[in-house]
Amino acid sequence: MSMLEVDSLKRSFGGLVAVRNVSFEVNEGDFLGLIGPNGAGKTTLFNVISGVLRPSAGTIRFLNRNISGQPANQTVRQGLSRTFQAATLYPEATVIENVARGTLGASLTGLSSGFLSRKWRVNAEEKAYHVLDLFGLRRRADLKARELSYGEQRRLGVAIALASEPKLLMLDEPVAGLNPEEAAELASVLRRVKSERGVTMVMVEHHMRTVMGLCNRVVVLDHGTLIADGTPAEVVSNPLVIEAYLGKEAVDA
């Protein structure tokens, strides 16, 4: 079943077209990799889908609902969460508080509740502890987020996004800046999240090994245009892709 449908999406900044006429689908259960050379428009595409930017043209449908141009907070409540490139967290709050805050948007019925009862907090922390377990961060629960190592902070960033109980989780370069061990650890966490929670995932990533190891499908963007869509094996052998992306990298290497 198709979960996310991106149809003829376009986004330009002034005269500069960052994403032109991009269409693809994400099916339920997919782990989709979104790759492409620097400046290919991946992050822009990502921001448009998650509601951070408005599309210039085209539509985005999530669970058969048009979400184009809708504010990010609403999209999240419908089940589409994202992470950010840099370690994005609440540095002064504790680790458990970071994840508990992540649960709030999805679980609340209104803003006026929870003034006298503490049940909401118990629930939020209970959910948050489950997420921390999944990410191997439970032992760090009472530390402040800024006291974590960089690798742990990146994991916490994904944990916060997962706390909103998304059906589709979009990861913006989750392993960028991590050393090989940390990257491998995050990859195994993502695999675990996928199998235990059944979350569909989309990942923008430069790190080819991570993409090839995790994703069942890959779409390739070059100069704002979609040039390939298929399994990792198909994409790697696609001449267009080799020319646009892997070729250059192979030459550089």
Place this chain on the structure above:
Amino acid sequence: MSMDFILAQTVVNGLMVGMIYVLMAIGFTMVFGIMRIVNFAHGEFYMIGAFLFAILYGSNGMPFAVSVLLAIGATALLGLLMERVVFRRFRGNELNGMIASVGVALILQNSALLLWGSSARTVPPVVSGVLSVGGIVFPWSRLVVIIGAIVAVVSLNLLIGHTRIGRAMRAVAQDSEIAQVQGIRVDVIFPAAFVLGVSLAAFAGVLMAPVLSVSPFIGLAPTLKAFVIVVIGGLGSVPGAVVGGLLIGLIESFAGTFVSASLSEILQFLVVIGVVLLRPQGLLGRKEREA
């Protein structure tokens, strides 16, 4: 009095006040654009410039040019001191920088109050007489303010556009990190921009001292005006500050002459709300890049 006469006076007054606001707003917007600090103490430097001039020129009878230079120089030094001691610690931290500037405003205003007392002083006019054009007379005392302010704005523009330090300032205003990578010494640019902004405020104070009276409390209103103008014109935009300043000056003068001073304030507030709603980047401001 004929209608022509009143109209001409209103325009001249509007342009005079407007140009003073332009000077205030340019300094304010420069400090914000470069240091990312909303300086609530900006008007206090205007007040101190006016006071020093009043004391030097008015009370001690020092020569005009010497008084002007000393008043601006001393205020600039005070600005440098404040940048060193207080503001440099808060650059980039918009919220705390703004609160700290409120503290500095409190300190400066009330130090002036303790030093010089609360009574208003008048400064003898620098020039007298009128300019008569086609039967309409313009008092020179006001024209001098307009001319002085125009000279200051033009020289500032030359400085920013055609000198090395000016280019460096523009680079820092655009992106201080990239500027730093390019080898621009930010630790020189920040105080330079701050002192330049403060000097403009002091010069505005010097220009206005002979026209209005001087007291420790005259700094807040021009700060608010600078703030309003900068929002109307666009945060960080010098041409925006000129357009916004003249607009506010003329609104103030016309509404003040023909209706009431409070109405002019309310009108300005509505203009701000309108701009904020319809064109949040300001009339001449660039749109902030989206994340």
Place this chain on the structure above:
Amino acid sequence: MNPSTTKPMSYAAVAVAVILAVLLPWFAPNQFYIHLATVGCINLMLVLGLAIIARAGQLSMGHGGFALVGGYVSALLSMKGWPPLLTLFIAGLTAAVIAAALGWIILRLRGVYFVLVAFAFSQIAVLLALDMSSITGGANGLVGVPPISIFGYVLRAKPQFYPFALVCALATLLLTWLLYRSPLGTMMAATAENQRLTESSGIDTHRVQVIAFTIGSGIAGFAGALSTHYLRFISPDSYTFWESVSYLTMLVVGGRDGVLGPVVGVLVLTPLPELLRSTEGLQHIIYGTMLVLCLMFVPNGLASLVQTWRSRQRVARTTTAVVAEEVT
């Protein structure tokens, strides 16, 4: 401070403080101290209002403007014969409605614009009070505002008014504490710390900030009205920009996190103006200096010194626990 870690010790301290505040009229050497305590209660409400706005990451330089609006609304209605006990709440509501309207317009924009418009609003409020002299009495203000009466018991003198002010202040304190512990309060803190991330957790941060601004300004309106009925007088000079600045000073000096900060700030800074009444300039210089020094050296306020000490203990415990776990 994480509310869930509040220890019985803290409850005991709160209880002692409340009892001391209640008993004040009995051990105060003269009425001046009761007056001071009453002013402190009113200041506490105003600073708490400001703290709620700051909790969501905004700074209101127009806080005094909302107090002024509240003061005039309550004064005018009660002078028309409305019961002051009712007009206090109408005053708070009016300020809240204005704040909601303004906030809806301006809070979508960057913090700097918000500060300006709130600041400009308070100036307009002062101008309107001056200008509409047929209603507001112009620069002379309104004299002879009726006292508050509760079921016929008139709060005319200082010892009678103080308990009422104390109840109002404690109620505000309790409400603020409950708010901070609630989901909304958690969202406010999250918005202040990282708005983009909070938005990405499915929270409409704009709405959260408008609500915080509305609640905080509503409290200011109520407190302004309370003060007006205490002094029986209000004028455009009652709440100028510098009053807004003094509430800000109390908040920053005391501390912006939690409810302890405003209490500390009010306790430290309320007596100052009253003691230095003869030299107003000196008082403001001290305020300004404290503001700047606090931002430089204790940016989270005096109350944070207690919390730093506490969290050091907490970190020490956690690290020991983690080390022990890793060793075994």
